[in-house]
Amino acid sequence: MHKLSYFFTACVLALSVSAQDNAGLKLPAGFSATLFADQIGTARHIAITNKGVLFAKLNSPNKAGQTIVRMEDTNGDGIAEKLSGWGKYGGTGIYVKGNQLYASSDDAVYLYQLDANEEVTNPTSPKTIIQDLHSRRQHASKSITLDPQGNIYVNIGAYSNACQEKDRSVGSKGMMPCPILDSAGGIWKFDGLKENQSYAQGKRYATGLRNVIGLDWNNKTNSLFVTQHGRDQLNTFYPTMYTDAQNADLPAETMYEIKEGDDCGWPYVYYDPFQKKKMLSPEYGGDGKLEGGKNALDPLVAFPAHMAPMALLFYKGNQFPVKYKEGAFIAFHGSWNRAPLPQEGYFVAFVPFKNGKPAGEWEIFANGFAGPDNNKSPRGAKARPCGLAEGPDGSLYVSDDSKGAIFKISFKK
Amino acid sequence: MMEKMQFKLFGLMLFALLFAIQADAQNMQKGKKIYEARCLACHQADGGGVPNMNAPLDAASNVVGNDIARLVRIIRNGYNERIALDGFYYSNAMTANPDLKDNELADLLTYIRNSWSNKASAVTVAQVQSAKKKK
Numbered sequence: 001m002h003k004l005s006y007f008f009t010a011c012v013l014a015l016s017v018s019a020q021d022n023a024g025l026k027l028p029a030g031f032s033a034t035l036f037a038d039q040i041g042t043a044r045h046i047a048i049t050n051k052g053v054l055f056a057k058l059n060s061p062n063k064a065g066q067t068i069v070r071m072e073d074t075n076g077d078g079i080a081e082k083l084s085g086w087g088k089y090g091g092t093g094i095y096v097k098g099n100q101l102y103a104s105s106d107d108a109v110y111l112y113q114l115d116a117n118e119e120v121t122n123p124t125s126p127k128t129i130i131q132d133l134h135s136r137r138q139h140a141s142k143s144i145t146l147d148p149q150g151n152i153y154v155n156i157g158a159y160s161n162a163c164q165e166k167d168r169s170v171g172s173k174g175m176m177p178c179p180i181l182d183s184a185g186g187i188w189k190f191d192g193l194k195e196n197q198s199y200a201q202g203k204r205y206a207t208g209l210r211n212v213i214g215l216d217w218n219n220k221t222n223s224l225f226v227t228q229h230g231r232d233q234l235n236t237f238y239p240t241m242y243t244d245a246q247n248a249d250l251p252a253e254t255m256y257e258i259k260e261g262d263d264c265g266w267p268y269v270y271y272d273p274f275q276k277k278k279m280l281s282p283e284y285g286g287d288g289k290l291e292g293g294k295n296a297l298d299p300l301v302a303f304p305a306h307m308a309p310m311a312l313l314f315y316k317g318n319q320f321p322v323k324y325k326e327g328a329f330i331a332f333h334g335s336w337n338r339a340p341l342p343q344e345g346y347f348v349a350f351v352p353f354k355n356g357k358p359a360g361e362w363e364i365f366a367n368g369f370a371g372p373d374n375n376k377s378p379r380g381a382k383a384r385p386c387g388l389a390e391g392p393d394g395s396l397y398v399s400d401d402s403k404g405a406i407f408k409i410s411f412k413k
Numbered sequence: 414m415m416e417k418m419q420f421k422l423f424g425l426m427l428f429a430l431l432f433a434i435q436a437d438a439q440n441m442q443k444g445k446k447i448y449e450a451r452c453l454a455c456h457q458a459d460g461g462g463v464p465n466m467n468a469p470l471d472a473a474s475n476v477v478g479n480d481i482a483r484l485v486r487i488i489r490n491g492y493n494e495r496i497a498l499d500g501f502y503y504s505n506a507m508t509a510n511p512d513l514k515d516n517e518l519a520d521l522l523t524y525i526r527n528s529w530s531n532k533a534s535a536v537t538v539a540q541v542q543s544a545k546k547k548k
Binding site (some may be wrong): 059137138140167235379380 | 457463465467469491493509
């Protein structure tokens with residue numbers, strides 16, 4: 001009996017401690033966080049229904065053999081107690097539109113139906129909306145978002161670092177023109193409901209994007225916004241032009257507003273956030289000083305190099321203070337290619353927006369994902385932010401694809 | 414007389430052992446330099462690699478395993494396939510290092526197999542040479 005009461009006291013203490021310490025996150029004043037779920041698997045992107053049921057797409061099957069996890073907080077304590085799942089294919093993209101749930105593998109997009117309880121009705125027989133997209137190891141994940149008309153936008157990442165004749169090899173030239181761009185290295189647009197579409201039925205919506213993992217439709221501007229992962233290893237392949245320290249800071253990770261037909265310049269240029277210029281890539285004759293990409297889009301926001309923006313979300317709710325309204329949250333996975341310099345990222349950033357345009361510098365919103373000892377190595381970090389979703393009450397959810405945590409961040413006046 | 418012989422023998426063994434340890438330390442130091450110049454960018458300072466992308470070398474079964482020929486082949490030729498390792502997949506292309514000399518390959522492998530939590534046999538130049546013959 002005594003043992004039992006000690007156990008309960010310990011539980012209550014543990015709970016209150018975790019509530020007080022915001023699940024280990026550092027947040028602006030007035031915000032708090034709970035560990036909504038933990039160890040659910042490699043949780044990539046997340047999506048939420050009107051009633052607050054959260055779905056996560058896993059990169060690989062979890063211990064229960066699921067690749068899509070459904071999470072429901074039935075008593076409103078900020079922790080999901082009802083968990084279930086299904087699916088056999090790994091992937092990244094997930095999106096909820098009404099009672100329809102989209103999920104992507106690395107080469108296809110599937111559509112599931114949700115019932116009145118927001119349970120999936122056809123876990124083993126989804127409709128195949130898009131299929132046979134290139135999945136060639138590098139940048140193979142397919143992120144998805146929809147516009148209000150029901151068109152679906154899919155990132156098809158370039159299966160290359162800088163379109164060299166021999167990928168990631170010292171001295172190998174860039175191919176001219178880059179042959180990858182006809183079927184990858186951009187955003188493709190498809191009908192959100194037609195079945196069995198592939199390249200022939202889709203349209204290349206934007207090109208020159210090495211790898212976009214974060215993308216979101218902005219209702220204010222009625223346009224697509226994306227965050228690109230910039231190229232790697234300038235110092236490794238061009239040690240006479242770039243020092244380790246320069247590589248750690250180059251190129252910027254970038255955010256673009258995309259209109260149909262836009263070209264963001266990869267692989268011919270990269271963005272230097274210090275010179276504030278598009279620089280000709282060394283694979284194409286650049287030297288760190290020559291500019292290029294006259295017709296390529298300029299980024300709207302430039303973030304520090306290699307931090308890996310995994311998710312982009314425009315905040316629509318009213319729970320957070322007015323500063324956050326219509327602004328952009330970006331989940332940064334955390335870098336690896338800053339080595340031997342210290343790694344960076346492993347946080348959620350915020351960019352204020354006004355009238356659909358950035359209205360101030362980016363800032364760190366939620367930090368501490370790397371853990372109490374702040375181990376910012378890709379393997380050692382406690383959590384790596386990967387997905388974002390906004391709940392019907394305006395809370396922000398963040399997924400972690402290393403240990404499988406889901407954080408729920410709320411604001412209390 | 415007998416005691417003296419034993420003492421001499423012991424001294425000789427101690428000397429040999431010290432020499433071996435010193436050689437190892439030198440090889441490790443040389444291997445570390447090569448690791449930092451060519452491998453660390455992707456495989457990281459902690460040998461942990463990058464989940465889904467760059468395979469870890471620390472606590473990796475094939476790194477501390479006995480197939481030295483395969484390790485030599487991967488370092489020299491690079492690697493351009495999705496690799497399965499200890500239950501996870503890694504997708505990034507690995508750069509080839511065809512210019513590394515046999516003694517450099519031996520030092521590098523000795524370093525990788527005995528760093529972080531790895532504890533495996535040192536790799537000799539002779540082993541590298543016989544590995545290269547295997548193709």
